Amino acid sequence: MNPVRVGIVGLGRLGRRHAENLAWHVPGAKLAAACSPVREEREWAASGVPELALYADYDELLADASIDAVWLVTPTSLHARQIIAALRAGKHVFCEKPLSLDLAECDAVIEAHARHPHLQVMIGFVRRFDASYRDAFDGIAKGVIGRPFMVRSQTCDKNDPDGFFVRFAPTSGGLFLDCSVHDIDLARWLLGNPRPKRVVASGTIAIHEGLRECGDIDNGVGTIEFDDGRLAVLYASRTMAHGHDTQTEVIGTAGALSVGRNPRANRVEIADAQGMRNTCTPTFFERFEDAFLREAQAFVVSLTHGTPTGLTLDDAREATRIGIAMREAYERGRAVEL
Ligand SMILES: NC(=O)c1ccc[n+]([C@@H]2O[C@H](COP(=O)([O-])OP(=O)(O)OC[C@H]3O[C@@H](n4cnc5c(N)ncnc54)[C@H](O)[C@@H]3O)[C@@H](O)[C@H]2O)c1
Incomplete structure (x- = not known):
């Protein structure tokens, strides 16, 4: 079977990681093209991957008939x-989350796909695609915690004093839609997959005052009923x-399970005058490195073998x-009905 010829678009913080996976670690895929408006990013791609077609413009990549996805x-x-x-243009699509910041745009994608x-x-x-979350899902499906009725989950990034995400905020959709x-x-x-009924949310700026300009926050909580x-x-x-520090707890009628309660970088524990400690995963990428690879492999298998x-x-x-509802609940200071 011919490999799926992939064109990667965007070679920033995460795009480079996907490019490395696709170039070397995804059976059945060939990274055949890369697209970025930034010359240094295209040069980075050209220096690492042989026989790569490079495009500064997305429409030019779409016009490349040799690209499948x-x-x-x-x-x-x-x-x-x-x-x-x-x-x-007749290409399959993998796209990073979230699909869009706008519901009408989501619907337009669904219509185009139809x-x-x-x-x-x-x-x-x-x-x-993370092994621990997958194991939790399978356990819940087997009934190990009875009927699950509550999820407590967090996505918490290390403080970045350089404020990458402050510059990123105008296009990210804000804390709730991004994280x-x-x-x-x-x-x-x-x-x-229960149907959401109502959302409440609140938030604050603990450190990054620069977020105020675009209405964003650096810490936020929400409840979905x-x-x-x-x-x-x-x-x-x-x-x-x-x-x-990403962690999740699922509470059921016969027990509870949690994923990532100690966001440890590895299995090393240090005992010293400060007590017992371990280092923490520095960024989302180290935490989900394997999952990014499994995700790419799963999509390519779905293209080659039709496995959903x-x-x-x-x-x-x-x-x-639901993310939009959380942002609105925070902005309006009251519950949003869905
Ligand atoms: N799954 C996750 O955990 C996770 C983590 C981080 C980021 N993301 C998502 O990945 C996406 C990218 O995030 P990032 O942190 O890599 O951002 P980034 O700003 O580092 O990279 C964006 C890339 O897009 C390129 N680009 C900009 N305009 C373009 C255009 N018109 N055509 C082609 N390329 C263009 C830029 O040159 C850059 O290479 C976002 O949607 C983000 O939500 C997901």
């Missing part, structure tokens, strides 16, 4: 229109002192819909 790792504000353009049903589109909710969207997707998945009484309590932060990834565009739309 695009891999979008671009600013979130571009996702929807880039997915639609790829479908019109017109090209032979093409596949996957939005990268990477945690579904909590992962926990929203996890909560729906782990609770069996679902139709059948299930609950999700979510926390997101950009200001952790110790590292990247379990992630649908409707899931991605629902995550955006």
Whole structure:
């Protein structure tokens, strides 16, 4: 079988990691093209990957008939229109989360996909491909904690004094749509896709005053109430002192399970005059490195063998819909009905 010829679009913080996976670690895929408007980024790609076609312009990559699939790792504000353009050009699409910051755009993607049903589109909710989250999902499905009724989940980044994400904020959709969207997707998945009913949220700026200009916050909490009484309590932060700390607890009628309660970088523990301690995962990438690889492998297997990834565009739309409701609940200072 011929390999799936992939064109990666966006070679920033995360795009380079996807490019390395696709170039060397995903059986059945060949990284055949890269696109970035930034010359240094194209040079980085050219220096590492042999026989790579390079494009400064996305439309030029789409016109390359040898490319089967695009891999979008671009600013979130571009996702929807880039997915639609790829479908019109006859390409399969992997796109980083979230699908869009706007529900009408999500619907436009779903409509475009319906017109090209032979093409596949996957939005990268990477945690579904993490071994521990997968194990938790399987355990819950087997009933090990009885009926799950509550998820407590957090996505907390290490404080970045350089303020990368302050510059990133105008295109990221803000804390809830950029970070909590992962926990929203996890909560729906782990609770069996219940229908959300109402959302409350609040937030604060603990450190990064620069966020005020675009209405963003660096710490926020929210509660999602679902139709059948299930609950999700979510926390997101950009200001952790110790590292990247993503953890999730699922509470059921016969027990509870948790993933990542100690966000340890490895199995080393140091005992000294300060007590017992371990180092923490520095960024999301070290925490989810394996999951990014499994995610890429799963999408390529779905293209080559038709194996479903379990992630649908409707899931991605629902995550955006709930994320928007959390942002509105914070902005309005009252509950938002869904
Ligand atoms: N799954 C996760 O845990 C996770 C983590 C980080 C980022 N992300 C997502 O990945 C996406 C990218 O984030 P990032 O941190 O890598 O951002 P980034 O700013 O570092 O990179 C963005 C890239 O897009 C390129 N780009 C900008 N405009 C373009 C255009 N018109 N055509 C082609 N390329 C263009 C830039 O040159 C850059 O290479 C975002 O949607 C973000 O939400 C997901």
